[in-house]
Amino acid sequence: MRRSGSVPGVTFGVGAYASWGLFPAFFGLLAFAPATEVLAQRILWTLVVVLIVLAVTRRLPDMARISRKTWGYAAVASAAIAVNWGVYVYGVTSGQVVQCALGYFINPLVTVAFGVVIFRERLAKAQWAALGLGAAAVLVLTVDYGSPPYIALILACSFATYGLVKKVIPLDALRSIAAEGVVAAPAALAFAIWLAASGTATFGEGAAHTALMIATGPVTLVPLLLFAVAAHRVPLSTMGILQYLTPAMQLFWGVAIAHEPMPASRWIGFALIWAALVVFTAHALLARRARTRVDGSARDSEPSPQLQS
Numbered sequence: 635m636r637r638s639g640s641v642p643g644v645t646f647g648v649g650a651y652a653s654w655g656l657f658p659a660f661f662g663l664l665a666f667a668p669a670t671e672v673l674a675q676r677i678l679w680t681l682v683v684v685l686i687v688l689a690v691t692r693r694l695p696d697m698a699r700i701s702r703k704t705w706g707y708a709a710v711a712s713a714a715i716a717v718n719w720g721v722y723v724y725g726v727t728s729g730q731v732v733q734c735a736l737g738y739f740i741n742p743l744v745t746v747a748f749g750v751v752i753f754r755e756r757l758a759k760a761q762w763a764a765l766g767l768g769a770a771a772v773l774v775l776t777v778d779y780g781s782p783p784y785i786a787l788i789l790a791c792s793f794a795t796y797g798l799v800k801k802v803i804p805l806d807a808l809r810s811i812a813a814e815g816v817v818a819a820p821a822a823l824a825f826a827i828w829l830a831a832s833g834t835a836t837f838g839e840g841a842a843h844t845a846l847m848i849a850t851g852p853v854t855l856v857p858l859l860l861f862a863v864a865a866h867r868v869p870l871s872t873m874g875i876l877q878y879l880t881p882a883m884q885l886f887w888g889v890a891i892a893h894e895p896m897p898a899s900r901w902i903g904f905a906l907i908w909a910a911l912v913v914f915t916a917h918a919l920l921a922r923r924a925r926t927r928v929d930g931s932a933r934d935s936e937p938s939p940q941l942q943s
Contacts, residue, residue, distance in 0.1 A: 643863070643864050643866075643867025643868040644864070644868055644872065644876075646860045646861075646863045646864035646867065646868075647860075647861070647864035647868050647872070647873060647876045648876060648879065649857070649860045649864075650857045650858075650860035650861035650864055651857075651861075651876050651877060651879040651880045652879060652880075652883065653856060653857035653860065654857050654880040655879055655880045655881075655882070655883025655884055655887075656883065657722070657726070657853075657884070658726050658731045658734070658884055658887045658888070658891075658892070659887065659891075660849075660853055661722070661723050661726040661727065662726055662727065662892075663846055664723065664727060664846055664847070664850075665727040666836055666843060667836040667837075667843070667847070669720055669721075669723040669724035669727060670720065670825070671825075671826070671829055671835065671836060671837065672723045672727075672847070672850065673716065673719055673720040673723060673822070674822040674823075674825045674826045674829075675822075675826065675837055675847040675848075675850055676719055676723075676850040676851070676854060677716065677719075677815060677818045677819060677822040678815075678819060678822050678823060678826065678851075679847070679848050679849075679850050679851030679852075679854075680811070680815055680850065680851045680854045680855055681812065681815030681816065681818075681819050681851075682851055683851040683852050683854075683855050684808060684811050684812045684815060684855055685812060685815075687808060687855075688808055688809070688812060691808075693808065693809070696809060697809060697812060697813070697816075700805070700809070700813060704803060704804055704805060704813070705813065705817070707799055707802060707803040708803065708805075708810065708813035708814050708816075708817050709817045710795075710799050711796055711799040711800060711803060711810070711814050712813075712814040712815070712817040712818045713818075714792050714793070714795040714796040714799065715792070715793075715796045715814060716818055717788065717792040718788075718789060718792040718793050718796060721785055721788045721789055721792070722734055722789060724785070725737075725785045725789070729892060729894060730785055730888075730894070731884055731885075731887055731888030731892055731894060732884075732885060732888035732889065732894045732896065732900075733783050733785040733786045734785060734786070734789060734884055734888075735881040735882075735884035735885040735888060736775070736783060736786035736881070736885075736903075736904070736907070737783075737785060737786035737787070737788070737789030737790045737793075737881075738789065738790070738793070738877075738880055738881035738884070739878070739881045739885075739904070739907045739908070739911065740768060740771075740772070740786060740787070740790040740907060741789070741790045741793050741794055742874075742877070742911065742914060743764060743765055743768040743790075743910060743911075743914065744790040744791055744794040745794045745797060745798075746761055746764070746765060746914070747765060748794050748795075748798060752798075758917060758921075760913055760914070760916070760917035761914065761917060763910075763913050764910040764911070764913040764914035764917070765910070766910075767906050767907070767909050767910035767913065768906070768907060768910040770906050771903045771904070771906035771907040771910065772787070772903075774899065774902055774903040774906060775900065775903035777899070778897065778899040778900050778903060806862075807858060807859065807861075807862035808859075808862075811855065811858060864876075874915060874918060875915060878911065885904075
């Protein structure tokens with residue numbers, strides 16, 4: 635019974651992560667525009683699409699009930715995801731898809747590191763080992779690239795920050811995306827108008843260019859909606875494994891399709907990251923299984939309700 639109910643959820647999860655994995659193919663088509671313009675248009679058209687969805691589902695009035703504190707959370711989330719989107723578009727359009735993939739491989743480790751630094755969380759030995767392998771990988775890749783892999787690190791840190799805020803913001807997926815868009819829209823719109831007034835905008839220069847810019851809205855929103863559905867139907871352990879589908883697809887694109895250089899030293903760095911993720915994921919699965927057994931034993935040891943009278 636449970637298996638049949640979970641299959642659609644896994645399908646939604648695969649759809650979300652596979653869609654993100656195909657982003658290099660789409661955003662590579664936007665190389666005709668600077669990353670800053672693509673970012674502005676993406677913010678605006680994503681907001682337009684999500685507001686349409688809210689209007690169609692008659693949930694638009696719910697936006698007026700968002701508290702001031704929640705708008706503050708939305709502002710932080712908006713800033714984090716704007717940095718993430720902008721750097722990602724720059725990475726793809728400048729031929730650095732492999733670094734983008736590296737950023738999303740590193741992201742779970744950065745999230746754990748944030749937990750230690752910000753929330754003073756205590757880590758198990760396996761988690762420390764994973765972080766150590768991750769740090770070694772970054773060191774190897776720094777030597778390989780000749781400088782720290784800034785694109786990867788910014789992507790990982792900005793998305794980890796976004797994830798932390800999303801854990802505490804009291805909004806569903808649609809309203810959260812809409813609130814983030816509302817916060818960012820004034821700056822994005824002002825920048826788009828400035829580009830148009832200065833004659834440097836690529837938006838509107840041709841039907842194909844304009845259509846691609848507009849498409850950034852639904853292309854951004856659809857995977858987020860698929861993810862939101864999957865998150866409610868699929869165990870966290872499964873989602874934790876599925877998340878590696880995105881950087882794996884992006885790495886394949888960068889190496890096999892875009893033919894980005896991958897010397898042996900770079901493969902060593904990635905191998906260290908993958909080893910860290912294996913340790914990290916295995917520990918998470920084992921810890922979850924142990925908690926499930928403890929919870930099950932506790933329930934079994936409780937007296938039956940009929941005997942508590």
